[in-house]
Amino acid sequence: MLAVSEEGLEATEPVDLAALAETALAEAGPGATAHEGLEVVTGLAPLTVEGDRALLDHLIRNLLTNAVRHNRPGGRIEVTTAPGPEGGVLTVANTGPVIDPQDVPRLLEPFRRRAERRHTAGEGAGLGLSLVASIARAHGARLRAEANPGPDGGMTVRVRFRAADTADTAGAAARPERENRRGRRAPGDENLPDSSDSPDVSRPTLP
Numbered sequence: 001m002l003a004v005s006e007e008g009l010e011a012t013e014p015v016d017l018a019a020l021a022e023t024a025l026a027e028a029g030p031g032a033t034a035h036e037g038l039e040v041v042t043g044l045a046p047l048t049v050e051g052d053r054a055l056l057d058h059l060i061r062n063l064l065t066n067a068v069r070h071n072r073p074g075g076r077i078e079v080t081t082a083p084g085p086e087g088g089v090l091t092v093a094n095t096g097p098v099i100d101p102q103d104v105p106r107l108l109e110p111f112r113r114r115a116e117r118r119h120t121a122g123e124g125a126g127l128g129l130s131l132v133a134s135i136a137r138a139h140g141a142r143l144r145a146e147a148n149p150g151p152d153g154g155m156t157v158r159v160r161f162r163a164a165d166t167a168d169t170a171g172a173a174a175r176p177e178r179e180n181r182r183g184r185r186a187p188g189d190e191n192l193p194d195s196s197d198s199p200d201v202s203r204p205t206l207p
Helices: 002-006 017-028 053-069 101-107 128-138 164-179
Strands: 013-016 039-044 048-051 076-084 087-094 142-147 155-162
Touching: 013 017, 013 053, 017 039, 017 053, 017 076, 017 087, 048 053, 048 155, 053 076, 053 087, 053 128, 053 155, 101 142, 128 142, 128 155
Parallel strands: 039 076
Antiparallel strands: 013 048, 076 087, 087 155, 142 155
């Protein structure tokens, strides 16, 4: 899936991120959070973007899985979608251990984790957020991950999508770079938007 997302988008369609999030939360069911006593708060306004439905579904599900896995007993998860005149923002925030802000860029790299691997069931491979970042790039979206301050701790991830007309242009512009990945960058690729507002996570490649 990571390799597929890095290849760019071959075909797109209008996708309502709020509907995808509602479906993901419903299919996860209360059992996904009940064992830790997690509170789930949602604010899902309709937010339609142009993109690959399967990849965007993976983006949302990976964010939700990360928010559950790296939370704490009695914690909270917030999922919101907010449309705007130039696109919209998907936000997934969770409580959890307090993270050093300087560690956030590292957590967005493949196979990186906050704690040493324990080799236990459901631990994950450390690819969740790096896949989210890759899918965001493929859609011309900007990803921003921030450590939440104590005492709640945890992380907030925002993915800012462009309006549908500009997203089409970004998706078309991203493909030449993929096709030239083994050679020099295609002309104009230096102007492609990063996946994050921070240079340290512009090419994030999770915990």
